[in-house]
Amino acid sequence: MADKNIATPEPATTAADWKTTDVGSVFVSNYPPYSFWTDGSVNGVTDMLAESGAPDTPMGLYLHIPFCRKRCKFCYFRVYTDKNAREIDTYCDALAREVELYAETARTKGRPLDFVYFGGGTPSYISVKHLNALVDRVKQAMPWDQAREVAFECEPGTLTQPKLEAIKGIGVTRLSLGVENMIDEILRENGRAHVTDEIYRVMPRVHELGFDQVNVDLISGMVGETWETWQVTVQKTIDLDPDSLTIYQMELPFNTVYSKSIREEENSAPAVANWETKRAWHDYAIETFRSAGYEVASAYTLVKKDRPTSFVYRDALWHSADMIGTGVASFSHVGGVHFQNKTHWDAYLGDIAEGRLPLNRAFTPTEEERFAREMILQLKLGHISASYFSEKFGVDILERYAPQFRRLDDEGMLSVEDGQVRLSRQGLLRVDQLLPAFYEPKYQGSRYT
Numbered sequence: 001m002a003d004k005n006i007a008t009p010e011p012a013t014t015a016a017d018w019k020t021t022d023v024g025s026v027f028v029s030n031y032p033p034y035s036f037w038t039d040g041s042v043n044g045v046t047d048m049l050a051e052s053g054a055p056d057t058p059m060g061l062y063l064h065i066p067f068c069r070k071r072c073k074f075c076y077f078r079v080y081t082d083k084n085a086r087e088i089d090t091y092c093d094a095l096a097r098e099v100e101l102y103a104e105t106a107r108t109k110g111r112p113l114d115f116v117y118f119g120g121g122t123p124s125y126i127s128v129k130h131l132n133a134l135v136d137r138v139k140q141a142m143p144w145d146q147a148r149e150v151a152f153e154c155e156p157g158t159l160t161q162p163k164l165e166a167i168k169g170i171g172v173t174r175l176s177l178g179v180e181n182m183i184d185e186i187l188r189e190n191g192r193a194h195v196t197d198e199i200y201r202v203m204p205r206v207h208e209l210g211f212d213q214v215n216v217d218l219i220s221g222m223v224g225e226t227w228e229t230w231q232v233t234v235q236k237t238i239d240l241d242p243d244s245l246t247i248y249q250m251e252l253p254f255n256t257v258y259s260k261s262i263r264e265e266e267n268s269a270p271a272v273a274n275w276e277t278k279r280a281w282h283d284y285a286i287e288t289f290r291s292a293g294y295e296v297a298s299a300y301t302l303v304k305k306d307r308p309t310s311f312v313y314r315d316a317l318w319h320s321a322d323m324i325g326t327g328v329a330s331f332s333h334v335g336g337v338h339f340q341n342k343t344h345w346d347a348y349l350g351d352i353a354e355g356r357l358p359l360n361r362a363f364t365p366t367e368e369e370r371f372a373r374e375m376i377l378q379l380k381l382g383h384i385s386a387s388y389f390s391e392k393f394g395v396d397i398l399e400r401y402a403p404q405f406r407r408l409d410d411e412g413m414l415s416v417e418d419g420q421v422r423l424s425r426q427g428l429l430r431v432d433q434l435l436p437a438f439y440e441p442k443y444q445g446s447r448y449t
């Protein structure tokens with residue numbers, strides 16, 4: 001399961017607007033919407049990188065590994081299931097070169113990495129040889145010995161003992177397993193490459209290696225899910241004893257196998273639970289995990305109470321850290337500028353081969369948009385403090401968004417007290433559907449990607 005960094009929400013103003021799960025996703029990963037980013041703005045990126053500035057801003061590195069054993073039927077990411085070892089070698093070489101190109105810029109030169117994130121795709125798909133060669137070169141260009149977090153996404157079926165040891169050996173602190181469900185029929189129906197036997201085989205080895213934090217990803221509402229299967233999945237996940245959990249509600253973005261079958265062959269369309277049911281399942285999972293010693297850390301995450309847990313990557317992103325996104329189609333946020341890489345294999349590799357950063361489109365937000373972005377993203381934590389925004393941006397959010405907060409308060413989605421905005425459980429369960437209410441009017445109702 002890849003990091004959810006792109007999506008296509010529809011405009012939402014009230015919670016009652018959302019009933020069936022239609023094609024078009026709701027996950028909000030950034031602001032302003034991607035559809036406003038343009039290729040004409042990429043010169044601004046090279047200008048920004050050529051200047052030093054804000055050296056104290058925390059900086060992280062995202063490495064995109066776009067390979068998977070199989071394409072899940074709900075997946076909309078740029079992933080490849082048909083690349084051979086030579087092509088993977090070429091890609092890893094380009095990825096390392098891209099990091100080296102960044103390391104030469106005035107903006108990033110000499111700055112330590114605060115966090116590193118291997119996302120995809122499936123980072124654990126590549127061989128130990130490729131992983132070690134990639135990391136050796138990347139660390140030469142941008143050392144991460146002082147990083148607070150090195151996160152790595154895994155698909156259970158790709159994790160052999162030597163692979164796990166290699167992942168531990170490169171300094172990974174947060175291992176995230178894309179489990180998604182604990183029922184084989186559901187995993188198969190949704191096109192997942194792994195089965196539960198592979199999860200059971202790998203989990204004891206993961207625990208033995210002593211990663212600082214082991215996270216498990218689940219999806220509420222995969223095709224074929226029922227109350228009974230979801231209850232089994234939640235209980236079996238508790239038995240796996242992860243330090244933290246991430247739960248997403250199933251969506252149907254454009255360009256997935258499922259979305260295409262819904263749009264093209266109505267009769268064979270997959271039955272996806274409606275939003276109310278997915279929220280009820282998500283809510284049940286939260287309550288059951290809480291009874292098992294977990295606590296809510298954001299709209300999507302729970303953490304085990306007695307263990308040291310954190311998610312530096314998420315928190316850094318939601319507080320406007322610099323994040324260099326490398327690899328095909330990756331997203332970056334550096335020096336207050338948003339930009340995305342070329343989205344196709346040949347174009348990405350071609351630019352790198354010619355010694356150019358493979359920039360595709362960009363957007364330079366205004367100060368007002370930077371402020372709104374942070375507020376929108378931090379609302380996903382479930383609570384925000386007005387003082388943070390007045391100190392950082394000089395904006396009183398309680399005044400600026402008074403009508404929105406009042407309406408959402410009336411609908412039982414949040415409460416405002418002593419300068420704190422707190423989402424209720426109902427608000428948390430549908431946070432992405434509420435966030436467009438805080439968009440500037442020109443972005444409301446627009447296409448997101």
Ligand code: SF4
Pocket residue numbers: 001002067068070071072074075076077079120121122155178
């Ligand atoms: S594991 Fe599935 S959902 Fe995750 S990136 Fe690969 S194909 Fe997409």
